[in-house]
Amino acid sequence: MFQINENYQKLPGSYLFSTIAKKVAAYSSANPDKSIIRLGIGDVTQPIAPAIIEAMHKAVDEMGHAETFHGYAPDLGYEFLRKAIVENDYKARGCEIEADEIFVSDGAKSDSGNIQEIFSENNRIAVCDPVYPVYVDSNVMAGRTGTYDPKTEMWSNVIYMPCTAENNFVPEFPKETPDMIYLCLPNNPTGTTITKSQLQEWVDYANKVGAVIIYDGAYEAYISESDVAHSIYECKGAQTCAIELKSFSKNAGFTGVRLGYTVVPKALKCNGVSLHDMWARRHGTKFNGAPYIVQRAGEAVYSEAGKAQLKDQVAYYMKNAATIKAGLQKAGYTVFGGVNAPYIWLKTPDQMTSWEFFDYLLENANVVGTPGSGFGPSGEGYFRLTAFGSYENTVAALERIKNL
Amino acid sequence: MFQINENYQKLPGSYLFSTIAKKVAAYSSANPDKSIIRLGIGDVTQPIAPAIIEAMHKAVDEMGHAETFHGYAPDLGYEFLRKAIVENDYKARGCEIEADEIFVSDGAKSDSGNIQEIFSENNRIAVCDPVYPVYVDSNVMAGRTGTYDPKTEMWSNVIYMPCTAENNFVPEFPKETPDMIYLCLPNNPTGTTITKSQLQEWVDYANKVGAVIIYDGAYEAYISESDVAHSIYECKGAQTCAIELKSFSKNAGFTGVRLGYTVVPKALKCNGVSLHDMWARRHGTKFNGAPYIVQRAGEAVYSEAGKAQLKDQVAYYMKNAATIKAGLQKAGYTVFGGVNAPYIWLKTPDQMTSWEFFDYLLENANVVGTPGSGFGPSGEGYFRLTAFGSYENTVAALERIKNL
Numbered sequence: 001m002f003q004i005n006e007n008y009q010k011l012p013g014s015y016l017f018s019t020i021a022k023k024v025a026a027y028s029s030a031n032p033d034k035s036i037i038r039l040g041i042g043d044v045t046q047p048i049a050p051a052i053i054e055a056m057h058k059a060v061d062e063m064g065h066a067e068t069f070h071g072y073a074p075d076l077g078y079e080f081l082r083k084a085i086v087e088n089d090y091k092a093r094g095c096e097i098e099a100d101e102i103f104v105s106d107g108a109k110s111d112s113g114n115i116q117e118i119f120s121e122n123n124r125i126a127v128c129d130p131v132y133p134v135y136v137d138s139n140v141m142a143g144r145t146g147t148y149d150p151k152t153e154m155w156s157n158v159i160y161m162p163c164t165a166e167n168n169f170v171p172e173f174p175k176e177t178p179d180m181i182y183l184c185l186p187n188n189p190t191g192t193t194i195t196k197s198q199l200q201e202w203v204d205y206a207n208k209v210g211a212v213i214i215y216d217g218a219y220e221a222y223i224s225e226s227d228v229a230h231s232i233y234e235c236k237g238a239q240t241c242a243i244e245l246k247s248f249s250k251n252a253g254f255t256g257v258r259l260g261y262t263v264v265p266k267a268l269k270c271n272g273v274s275l276h277d278m279w280a281r282r283h284g285t286k287f288n289g290a291p292y293i294v295q296r297a298g299e300a301v302y303s304e305a306g307k308a309q310l311k312d313q314v315a316y317y318m319k320n321a322a323t324i325k326a327g328l329q330k331a332g333y334t335v336f337g338g339v340n341a342p343y344i345w346l347k348t349p350d351q352m353t354s355w356e357f358f359d360y361l362l363e364n365a366n367v368v369g370t371p372g373s374g375f376g377p378s379g380e381g382y383f384r385l386t387a388f389g390s391y392e393n394t395v396a397a398l399e400r401i402k403n404l
Numbered sequence: 405m406f407q408i409n410e411n412y413q414k415l416p417g418s419y420l421f422s423t424i425a426k427k428v429a430a431y432s433s434a435n436p437d438k439s440i441i442r443l444g445i446g447d448v449t450q451p452i453a454p455a456i457i458e459a460m461h462k463a464v465d466e467m468g469h470a471e472t473f474h475g476y477a478p479d480l481g482y483e484f485l486r487k488a489i490v491e492n493d494y495k496a497r498g499c500e501i502e503a504d505e506i507f508v509s510d511g512a513k514s515d516s517g518n519i520q521e522i523f524s525e526n527n528r529i530a531v532c533d534p535v536y537p538v539y540v541d542s543n544v545m546a547g548r549t550g551t552y553d554p555k556t557e558m559w560s561n562v563i564y565m566p567c568t569a570e571n572n573f574v575p576e577f578p579k580e581t582p583d584m585i586y587l588c589l590p591n592n593p594t595g596t597t598i599t600k601s602q603l604q605e606w607v608d609y610a611n612k613v614g615a616v617i618i619y620d621g622a623y624e625a626y627i628s629e630s631d632v633a634h635s636i637y638e639c640k641g642a643q644t645c646a647i648e649l650k651s652f653s654k655n656a657g658f659t660g661v662r663l664g665y666t667v668v669p670k671a672l673k674c675n676g677v678s679l680h681d682m683w684a685r686r687h688g689t690k691f692n693g694a695p696y697i698v699q700r701a702g703e704a705v706y707s708e709a710g711k712a713q714l715k716d717q718v719a720y721y722m723k724n725a726a727t728i729k730a731g732l733q734k735a736g737y738t739v740f741g742g743v744n745a746p747y748i749w750l751k752t753p754d755q756m757t758s759w760e761f762f763d764y765l766l767e768n769a770n771v772v773g774t775p776g777s778g779f780g781p782s783g784e785g786y787f788r789l790t791a792f793g794s795y796e797n798t799v800a801a802l803e804r805i806k807n808l
């Protein structure tokens with residue numbers, strides 16, 4: 001008889017955001033009169049910018065006529081989009097990345113989950129703790145993480161790099177040597193980041209020990225400080241050790257439009273084997289491209305009008321971030337992040353666990369946040385609020401929290 | 405140092421359609437004056453139907469306003485689309501499939517490639533030979549296929565079920581018991597299919613030996629004969645042994661729009677473990693939904709106007725199929741398929757190999773087809789032409805072939 005992938009059975013509970021959704025739904029149906037403000041899941045609320053809407057309408061029209069209809073997209077994405085990406089996200093920053101090193105996808109979540117496939121099952125991964133749960137979960141499914149200890153909430157074969165207030169949220173080089181290092185910078189969930197020179201140290205370390213860095217730059221658009229790198233390829237030597245994942249979800253509000261890309265430099269090799277070729281093969285075999293309409297939307301992100309509109313959108317969310325941060329500080333909370341990222345990371349008051357604080361906030365302020373422990377054991381005792389709500393809701397949520 | 409997934413190194417050459425694209429590009433650049441007609445890759449040419457274009461414009465507008473903006477989609481797809489699928493593709497045919505057994509995705513290629521992930525590495529797969537290459541290739545990448553013999557072009561741990569003119573393209577139960585059986589019906593590339601009662605025998609066989617059937621119904625819309633099943637769930641007992649993959653690429657021309665779905669019945673279990681829960685977990689962890697705009701496009705496929713327009717579109721392509729079939733027969737070729745599928749499968753003349761005939765046709769008629777051997781060893785000596793071109797091109801291609 002057929003057998004299942006037993007690794008799935010090792011996954012504890014369900015995916016973090018599904019659990020939150022269920023808890024909120026239960027509270028909501030028991031208390032239909034309460035108006036709940038959601039600052040939990042990192043989903044945007046502002047509409048798609050006009051320049052992008054215009055580009056999508058145009059592309060939809062093209063799809064309706066035989067002469068301009070587009071069928072299967074080129075394997076790695078349309079040239080027009082890959083060129084726009086390279087010009088704006090790389091060449092403009094002095095990074096030597098070529099258009100054929102860009103792989104367009106349906107989003108960074110897919111890429112984050114799938115990228116581990118091209119690596120050996122025996123590789124050992126290192127992750128910042130806390131961090132976006134997909135890195136660990138996708139490696140659990142692939143059988144790379146050993147056994148789970150429900151007490152410590154840690155996997156025996158994962159190297160955790162704690163990022164807490166104690167080390168100023170800067171991961172330290174692990175004692176054991178990892179093969180694959182996941183870095184999400186600016187970090188989800190803490191909203192903190194590291195300087196360019198600190199990132200350079202990670203690149204040097206990876207090249208020295210022979211590790212590959214999976215660099216998730218989904219929140220890059222929110223960087224406001226000048227000594228923070230917008231791409232890992234701003235660091236010398238990153239092309240021989242790093243893969244970069246990028247999303248259009250947060251800089252352009254594409255959570256429901258779906259677009260992302262991954263950079264695999266041609267110089268990145270393992271014993272002479274090109275990882276670029278491997279990822280191209282994976283794309284060619286298991287993926288058929290992002291929709292034409294969506295790739296045109298991505299192109300409009302880099303148009304002059306698009307850039308101006310999105311700058312305003314990012315500023316809108318960062319105003320929320322500043323509002324949350326200042327409001328929480330005034331209410332006596334200890335708060336981190338919110339300067340180079342749309343996330344605010346707070347210490348739970350009165351020694352509450354993260355989930356205790358989640359319930360407390362949901363029941364008493366009708367505000368939904370995300371328990372820090374959902375992102376890793378070192379997230380326990382912390383809590384994430386996002387700046388992706390509307391300004392009005394953000395202000396209202398802060399009022400409620402202050403009045404607790 | 406980090407290591408790669410060595411299974412990738414076992415894959416012989418590159419993906420079939422990439423090879424064809426390169427050959428055509430080379431011929432084209434050496435002979436810029438020649439006008440090439442492409443009946444190779446299964447890509448559609450007719451524009452998206454008006455009812456669907458209208459739905460997409462409406463959805464694009466919604467994305468441009470805060471009140472109607474849509475962020476992250478529900479994990480398994482929007483309810484409006486899953487309901488439309490269930491009503492039209494299942495309930496209308498007497499199949500008891502519920503909306504929460506439908507998983508909306510970005511296309512059947514992704515699902516075909518990813519579905520093997522939830523199964524044990526030790527499972528043994530059986531495939532029709534010839535067949536769509538993704539089933540075998542994705543299992544090679546996962547390490548399930550053993551070693552490759554370049555002489556026979558077969559994998560040591562894959563069970564091949566030859567489908568040739570000798571057995572009327574009906575796969576026979578294999579001598580060794582498989583764990584996972586891939587069935588693509590109507591078949592790509594042969595364009596042939598089996599009757600509903602023959603499919604029932606496969607369902608009974610799978611339930612008896614404890615195998616799971618991965619049923620790819622991408623070409624279902626082209627079925628014209630009444631004794632052919634439109635879904636495997638028309639067969640008794642399929643809910644305990646079969647997963648069904650469906651595409652919008654061929655019935656609605658979504659090759660560049662990207663939409664598909666997979667049915668995993670709740671009754672499908674392995675030692676008590678629900679495969680539905682596993683696939684839900686896979687979706688929740690590694691995928692963030694198909695675009696809202698595209699899911700609205702999918703909904704329009706099932707509208708009254710959409711259904712009428714798509715019926716015409718399918719008829720258009722099937723007229724091409726009939727044209728190719730009749731034309732080739734007149735020219736003395738032995739031809740199969742084209743009745744319940746948009747593919748024509750021909751025996752190469754004069755003992756030519758499939759690739760020899762590919763080159764012969766490209767160079768002498770400037771017509772691109774697909775070598776049968778690219779779909780498996782039993783495809784050697786056969787050749788695939790698709791009905792997805794324009795009618796004018798199809799007629800012109802047949803003229804050229806007749807004049808060879």
